[in-house]
Amino acid sequence: MTYHSTVQDVYRQAAESPASNLCCVPQTPRYLPGLVIPSIMHEMNYGCGTTIHLQDMAADQSVLYVGVGGGLEALQLAYFARTPGGVIAVDPVAEMREAARQNFETAAKLNDWFDPSFVDLRDGDALDLPVNDGEIDLAAQNCLFNIFTTTDAGSIGTQGDLEQALSEMHRALKSAGRLVMSDPITPRPIPEHLRNDEVLRAQCLSGCLTYEQYMQKIVEAGFGSVEVRSRRPYRMLDTHRYDIDADLLLETIEVCAYRTPVPTDGACVFTGRSVIYAGPDESFDDGKDHVMQRDLPLPVCDKTAGALESLGNPHLTVTNSTWHYAGGGCC
Ligand SMILES: C[S@@+](CC[C@H](N)C(=O)[O-])C[C@H]1O[C@@H](n2cnc3c(N)ncnc32)[C@H](O)[C@@H]1O
Secondary structure (H helix, E strand, C coil): CCHHHHHHHHHHHHHHCCCCCCCCCCCCCCCCCCCCCCHHHHHCCCCCCCCCCHHHCCCCCCEEEECCCCCHHHHHHHHHHCCCCCEEEEECCHHHHHHHHHHHHHHHHHCCCCCHHHEEEEECECCECCCCCCCEEEEEEECCHHHCCECCECHHHHCCHHHHHHHHHHHHEEEEEEEEEEEEEECCCCCHHHHCCHHHHHCCCCCCCEHHHHHHHHHHCCCCEEEEEEEEEEEEECCCCCCCCCCEEEEEEEEEEECCCCCCCCCEEECCEEEEECCCCCEEECCCCCEEECCCCEEECHHHHHHHHCCCCCCEEECCCCCCCCCCCCC
16 A cells, blocks of 8 residues: 555545544634635635735636645635636545535535636646646645655655655746645654654645755755745644654745746745845945845845855844745845
8 A cells, every 4th residue: 555545545534524633723714805615614624824825816827726625725716716717626536526526516605706617626636737738827735745755755755756746836837837835844854653654644744844855845846936925833743642752843834936947056035034234325236136225124035145144244134034925025
């Protein structure tokens, strides 16, 4: 039995008997005026954050959602698309697709503007997406990719499924298209015996990577710019319930990765850092296209933040990561 069949079993069961403590963290889904979310979608919220960010929404864009779950986020995306087939939602678990289909019927009764045809539910797999190359403007996945094995972590991790899933998203996206994701991360590598526990992995508890590994996988897949939009506590792997030496506080991270070429000096990763010039002149120019007007914080990627810090200029203050990047900036 590969871990894939365990994952499918876990989500077959989660489709048939909603498990409100699976994956999700207590939080109210993003409020959108005029959208009534059926209670069953709340119960089947198996995401660990959100992939719905207003700055990604645009008219007439093609949208892909991978790992539909109970359909909550596909419904939220359909709120913006409002057109037949406007959101392609993919899931390999027939019971989950059927649950989502029924939930969309319920949603249509509660929302005049919504028609279930707005979501094109497809049988498919994140590892082999049923979409054409370069077809998608906005792709999203919530709490699925952390389940996938990588080539370099854990002994069932000899399959590079995460690498394959990211490569598929990259293939599906148009140039400059966006991949929005929410996943758990861990402060230090999760011990191998837990990583190899297929059920814990399927439940989004033991497959996740460190922040550095997660970002590295995204960049290696060819995404040249990545924004960290949120980072907050997710779950505790504690010494009482798990065979582990010290407690591990997992976090949820929300990111948006852009299909832009990776610069030769490395990807631009925005974590909410800024630089402020407060010197004798009106502005400061680092000679690398970063011009700071006096007193006005300029959001910068971590690469630029590091370069500016290394100048040792006493009039420049480089702030720490807020982990809430909200746009604008240097690259
Ligand atoms: C943790 S749940 C997240 C559901 C949804 N994204 C949400 O936020 O509520 C994972 C989802 O991915 C689906 N899934 C499992 N393996 C998959 C795969 N290989 N490709 C695509 N989806 C998969 C499951 O059936 C389930 O719907």
